[in-house]
Amino acid sequence: MFNLLICFLITSCSSDDNNDNPNNTLQETIENDTQSGTWRITKFIDSGINETSDFSGYNFTFNSTxxxxxSNGTNSFDGTWNISSDGADLDxxxxxxxxxxxxxxxxxxxxWDFISQTSTKIELIDIIGGVEPDDLLTYERK
Structure with a gap:
């Protein structure tokens, strides 16, 4: 019985269990959530000034590529996005x-640094420092 248990433990372990990036699962989850559906900006505070209305009507699609x-129906703009990590936490x-x-x-x-993230809402911050207030950006899934 003991030999059977040892054999099971040895065969159930793999090199994939050693994750070189402990944040990989969280990062992948956020990337998958972000790529799902269409998003809109529900808050944009630029240096303390509420400029959310500047993005009224715009829909954002984060593609896996x-x-x-x-696009807002009249104007269409293309850009790039990615999520980078330098640690194991959302911060x-x-x-x-x-x-x-x-x-x-x-x-x-x-x-943008993450404040919070769910499958339907992403809250971000750009910490300015000094005398200017931080910038805030919130996306919500449509």
């Missing part, structure tokens, strides 16, 4: 957004 598409993840043309969405280009 890293492409970020946004260590960043949502990197890049819209490379000067347009209505250029204020979104940033390396």
């Amino acid at each position: 890293g492409a970020l598409n946004s 260590d993840l960043e949502l990197n957004i890049l819209f490379n043309l000067m347009n209505d969405l250029d204020d979104l280009t940033n390396d």
Whole structure:
């Protein structure tokens, strides 16, 4: 019986059990949630000024290829996105957004830190430091 238990334990372990990136599961979950459905901005505070209305009507799609598409029916803009990590917690993840043309969405280009994340809501912050207030950005799934 003891030999059977040892045999089971040895065969049930694999090299995949040693995860070099302890944050991999959290990062993958957030990436999968972000890629699911269409999102809208429900809060954008830029240096203490509420500019949420600037994004009224825009829908955002985060594609698995890293492409970020946004359209309000009249204007359409393409950018890129990814999630980078330098640790094992939500605080260590960043949502990197890049819209490379000067347009209505250029204020979104940033390396945003996560405040909170669910499958339907992403709250982000850009910590400015100094005398200016931090920037805040919230996406909610449509």
